[in-house]
Amino acid sequence: MKNFIMKAFVIASVTSVISCTNDNDPLPIVPTGGLVPKTIERSYSQGWPTSTVTYTYDGNKIKEININPQVDVSKGKFTYTGDNITKLEVFSGPNFTPYTVSTFEYANDKLSKVTSIYNSNTTVRNYTYNTDGTVTEVTTGAYNSNKKYTLSSGNIAKTEYLDNNGNVVSTDTATFDAKNNIHKNITGLSKIFNLEGLFWDLIQADANNRLTYNQGTMNTTYTYEYNSEGYPTKRVETKGTNTTTSVITY
Template sequence: MKKLLCLLSAAAFVFTSCSKDDNNSSDPASSILVKKITDIDIDGSSSNRNYVYNGNKIVSITDEDSSVLKYTYTGDFITKIEEIDKNGNLAVTTDYTYTNGKLTNEIQKTPNGTYYYKTKYIHNADGTVSYDNFRGTVTTGDEQEYGATGKYTLKEGNLVKLEVSYYGDEKSYVYEYDNKNHPLKNVTGLGLLLEDETLVNNLVKKTSISGSGDKISTSITTYSYTYDANNYPTEKVESYQSGNFISTQTTQYVY
């Protein structure tokens, strides 16, 4: 399920997602939607996520433990996501606002929480997206910078570089992609949300770099895929390596 924003909230990319006209086009590939995703860990344990839609608009994602993400749209824009825990209680609400079709604010609240967490996005003239995190007091609305700041660089709709500054800790991430279809490519409005994975093509390599000078640390995650006849992945194998440590995870997709 979607992780609590804090804080890291990261990811920021933006590209134009499928419009209503696209979803009603004669191209049958535009209606391909993933219905189930299964994650399989290296020890063989697995968990499922089930996706429900209304047309090409996502309604909900239900996790293995019965926790749910519920989506609310205003037109073709996702304006609210509610996280419901396995007991049916509202755990987190995230509200989204847009300017000229681009996400500019993301606010996360917990029921009866003292604070809310906001990410402000600036879409720069050069196509990059800058972001800054804030913490606000619910009762007064007073806000202060809290958490990471950063900048995201995109190319052809894909996030290719992320630069993050977290209280003096500098990190960067470089992303490489194939030219196939992401499993969630056709979900209305989902690509406008600023997550840590773009929804155009599929990530094949992520290089993480931290530190500076002679104290630079690098780790690499690679991804390999099996595709169906429409160039949508049916399986992904993720391999993470840091030093001599290697971990793998397999993800399966059903449409």
């Protein structure tokens, strides 16, 4: 499941080109709610092939993320109900074989439940919004786990992994810049926790961009170049001796 691209949390997508052949062809839908990424091209210090991620939209609603080269995971398809993301279908290989399906449920306009099916195994994540502003995630089914998220200005600043008694076993922490996240303007995305865990770092729900991400002894740092509107146009991710460079177009 975790090939060399997934180990780096990197996957890439096929660029699709739409051209109008006559005046009767429909015009492409242009996002109107702020910048959204169109492509991300990635290169790796390990010498792996350059990869490209291509995003397609209906306005600012994400429709698909296509991946090239089509190694392992090759496409993600999103479904909305109103302005809420209600389904994510992930496909693998050049034939787009169904890989995983995740459905999202909401209560009081907040994410309440995620059900994911992989290889006939079902995993359910339930969310509780605590009075101190943290969010608890309880996962049951194919595997069991408990997490607590601490939010800061729309970012997941801390993730605590809990035992069955609610005691903290380990903690991940992150720091952020004050600029716009690459995926900030995608409709409905800010309501979803750990979408990155379902589709890696191809789509992130934080409001800003990570500067550091610390997982025990594994530390990752990020540096950026920005456009005049404060959105990243280049990101360099460094983990140990390995770097991944991403060039983003909007």
